[in-house]
Structures are given as C-alpha cells and as structure tokens.
Amino acid sequence: MNAGRSNWRLIQTTVALVVAWSALSAAGCQPRTQEADRLDRIVAATVTEPQYRGVVLPNGMKLMLISDPSVQRSAASLAVGAGSLNDPPERAGLAHFLEHMLFLGTEKYPEPEGYQQFVHQHAGFTNAYTSDDHTNYFFQVANDAFPEALDRFAQFFVTPLFNADYVAREMNAVDSEHSKNIENDSWRIQQVERNMALPSHPMHRFSTGNLKTLGGATREDLLAFYRERYSANLMTLAVIGNGSLDDLEKLARERFTNVEDRHLTKPRYPQEYLPRKAALRVLTVEPIADRRSLTITFPLPSTERFYAAKPLGLIGFVLGHEGKGSLLSLL
Numbered sequence: 001m002n003a004g005r006s007n008w009r010l011i012q013t014t015v016a017l018v019v020a021w022s023a024l025s026a027a028g029c030q031p032r033t034q035e036a037d038r039l040d041r042i043v044a045a046t047v048t049e050p051q052y053r054g055v056v057l058p059n060g061m062k063l064m065l066i067s068d069p070s071v072q073r074s075a076a077s078l079a080v081g082a083g084s085l086n087d088p089p090e091r092a093g094l095a096h097f098l099e100h101m102l103f104l105g106t107e108k109y110p111e112p113e114g115y116q117q118f119v120h121q122h123a124g125f126t127n128a129y130t131s132d133d134h135t136n137y138f139f140q141v142a143n144d145a146f147p148e149a150l151d152r153f154a155q156f157f158v159t160p161l162f163n164a165d166y167v168a169r170e171m172n173a174v175d176s177e178h179s180k181n182i183e184n185d186s187w188r189i190q191q192v193e194r195n196m197a198l199p200s201h202p203m204h205r206f207s208t209g210n211l212k213t214l215g216g217a218t219r220e221d222l223l224a225f226y227r228e229r230y231s232a233n234l235m236t237l238a239v240i241g242n243g244s245l246d247d248l249e250k251l252a253r254e255r256f257t258n259v260e261d262r263h264l265t266k267p268r269y270p271q272e273y274l275p276r277k278a279a280l281r282v283l284t285v286e287p288i289a290d291r292r293s294l295t296i297t298f299p300l301p302s303t304e305r306f307y308a309a310k311p312l313g314l315i316g317f318v319l320g321h322e323g324k325g326s327l328l329s330l331l
Contacts, residue, residue: 050066050067050068050240051066051067051068051245052064052065052066052067052245053065053067053245053249055249055252057232057252057253057256057257058257059232059233059256059257059258059259059260059261060231060232060233060261060263061232061233061235061236061237061256061259061261062235062236062237063236063237063238063239063249063252063256064236064237064238064239065239065240065245065248065249065252066238066239066240066241066248067240067241067242067243067244067245067248068240068241068242069242070242071143071240071241071242072143073123073124073140073141073142073143074140074141074142074143074146074149074239074240074241074242074243075138075139075140075141075239075240075241076138076139076149076150076153076237076238076239076240077136077137077138077237077238078136078137078138078153078157078235078236078237078238079134079135079136079235079236080134080135080136080137080157080229080230080234080235081133081134081234081235081266081267082095082133082134082135082229082230082234082267083095083130083131083132083133083134083135084096084130084131084132084202084205084207084208085132085133085202085203085205085267085269086202086225086229086267087202087205087207087209088225089205091209091213091214091217091221092205092206092207092209092213092214093174093178093206093207093208093209093210093213093214094209094214094217094221094222094225095130095135095225095229096130096174096207096208096209097170097171097174097209097214097217097222098135098222098225098226099128099129099130099135099137100170100173100174101160101162101163101166101167101170101222102128102137102156102160102162103115103116103126103128103156104161104162104163104166104170105160105161105163106152106155106156106158106159106160106161107155107158107159107161108151108152108155108158108159109152109155110161112163112166114152115152115153118145118148118149118152119139119141119149122141122142122144122145122149123141123142123145124139124140124141124142124145124149125139125140126138126139126140127139130207130208132203132207133267133269137153137156139153143241143242146241146251147251150239150251150252150255151255153255154255154256154258154259157230157232157235157256157259158258158259158260160226162219162222162223162226163219164218164219167217167218167219167222171211171214171217172211174208174209174210174214175209175210175211175214177208178208178209178210179210181208183288185285185287185288185289185291188285188287188288189285189295191206192283192285193283193297194206194207196274196281196283197273197274198270198272198273198274198275200270201269201270201272201273202269203269203273204273227262228264229264230262231260231261231262231263231264232256232259232260232261232262233261233262233263233264234264234266235259237252237256239251239252271299271301271302272299273299274299300312
C-alpha cells in the first residue's frame with residue numbers, strides 16, 4: 001500500500017488477429033467458395049476483442065465493464081474522490097491511514113486477514129495507494145474466484161469495521177512507509193515542492209503521515225473521515241473479466257448498489273497554490289543517490305474538460321521529442 005504519485009493501470013488487454021484473404025476480383029461478382037465460408041467460421045470463433053460498457057448505478061457510482069474471454073485473471077479497481085488533500089490539518093496522513101484500515105475486516109467478512117488471504121490463495125494480488133485527490137483500491141484473482149473476491153472487496157465500501165485492535169499496528173505500518181521514504185530522493189524532492197506551496201493551500205501539507213502526525217488518531221476519527229469523504233457518487237469502479245458484459249454487470253450491481261450515496265460534492269481545490277512571483281523560482285535539493293536531474297513545473301488551470309483531446313500529453317510530446325528540429329536538439 002502506497003501513498004503518493006502512482007499511475008498504476010488496472011489491466012490492458014490487446015488481442016490482435018491477422019487473417020490473409022484471397023483476393024476476389026470484385027465484391028459480390030463471384031459466388032463464395034467453401035473455403036471462404038470456412039474461413040468466416042474460423043474468424044468468428046477466434047476473434048475475442050474486448051467489449052466495453054459504461055453504467056451508472058442507482059447510487060451514483062460510475063461503472064466501467066470490460067469483457068474479454070482471453071484474460072487469465074479477473075480484476076477490479078475502485079477509485080474514491082478523496083485523497084491526502086482532504087486530510088484534516090491536524091491529522092496529516094489520515095486518508096492514507098484509512099486506506100490501510102479498510103483492508104482489516106468488514107461486517108460480512110470480519111477476519112482481519114481474510115480478504116488478502118483469499119486473494120493470495122486464488123492466484124491473485126491486491127494493493128492500494130493514496131494520491132493527492134483520490135485513493136485507489138485494486139486486485140486481480142483467478143477467474144473462478146472472482147465473484148467472491150469482488151464481494152469481499154465491495155464490503156470495504158459498505159460496512160468496514162475499522163477494527164480498533166489494529167489501529168496501533170497500522171499506524172506503525174504507515175510510519176514505516178514514511179521512514180523508508182526519507183532516503184528516497186523522489187519523495188524528498190516532492191516534500192520540498194510541497195513546502196513551497198502557499199501555507200493556506202492543502203498542497204502544503206505532509207501527505208503520507210507518521211506516528212507524530214497520526215498520534216492520538218482513533219477509530220472515531222477514521223469513521224468521521226469515511227462518512228465525510230467516501231460516497232458512492234464520488235466512486236468509479238472498473239471491472240474486467242472473462243464473463244459476458246451482462247454477467248459482469250450483474251456481479252457489480254449485486255455487490256456495489258448497497259454502497260451508500262451520501263450525496264457529497266466533488267472536492268475542489270484553489271487553483272493558485274504557489275505565491276505569485278515575477279521570476280522563476282529555483283529549488284536545489286542535494287540528493288542522497290548519485291544523480292542529477294532538472295524538473296520544470298508550470299502551474300496550469302484544469303484541463304479536465306479537454307480529456308478527449310489530451311492537451312497536456314500533446315505539450316509533453318512536443319517538449320520531450322528528441323528528433324531533428326526538436327527543442328532538445330536546439331538546446
């Protein structure tokens with residue numbers, strides 16, 4: 001379980017089938033041969049392109065279904081629109097701490113290690129991460145174990161226990177992650193960047209948490225954060241499996257329709273997170289590892305509404321291109 005920047009993608013399946021057809025002089029000008037009919041049947045039997053469906057459940061949860069008969073394991077990923085930027089100022093790392101605690105039993109499946117044991121026993125793995133503006137939970141498992149694994153997973157968002165007996169243990173686990181990150185240059189640079197943000201902006205806060213920032217946190221604190229930030233209308237679930245779209249939709253509906261819709265408003269954060277200055281700011285960080293790098297950051301307005309055109313990806317390609325006539329070749 002990790003906090004911070006992560007671009008983990010659930011699963012990407014690409015199935016390519018190339019069939020060489022004998023050229024016909026003109027479509028419809030010659031009768032079809034037995035060989036052509038046989039080839040049609042072969043193609044129909046072997047093409048397994050993934051099928052997709054988007055659904056919004058009655059509780060407002062968005063659902064993406066992917067049916068692919070070729071997958072060896074089924075998988076699911078659920079993103080919640082709440083992350084470390086939503087931490088209470090006096091409880092840095094609470095979102096990350098809650099992520100850990102969700103794994104430790106639910107009313108339907110109270111065994112603290114039951115979910116992870118089930119997934120591992122059925123050729124799978126599971127994890128989660130807490131980012132600035134969202135938290136993501138995911139797993140993959142053998143196809144035949146998917147219905148029960150998905151049911152266990154869904155209960156995280158229906159009736160989690162937040163077992164008080166494990167609060168201290170998981171708090172120490174969060175602290176261990178932080179201790180590990182202290183010697184990691186990427187994490188160190190990230191925290192220096194956060195320190196430069198406006199003190200009034202949530203970006204300025206320490207995101208991962210440790211024993212000092214979480215000291216004194218209770219089960220009641222976790223429940224309060226969960227109720228204030230976790231709602232079906234701020235969740236998106238992606239499911240991929242070898243069953244039909246109808247079967248996958250039925251599995252998801254039966255398990256996730258009971259997630260409570262608290263009708264929460266999507267969090268918005270101030271667009272200005274850096275103090276305005278007329279010149280560039282240069283931050284110098286002395287690395288632990290033998291490395292040299294330069295990162296240039298541009299504060300930009302949200303491009304969310306332009307998702308289909310991917311403007312940031314286009315700009316990144318232009319700036320990152322290394323061929324003839326590129327910015328790199330000029331510099």
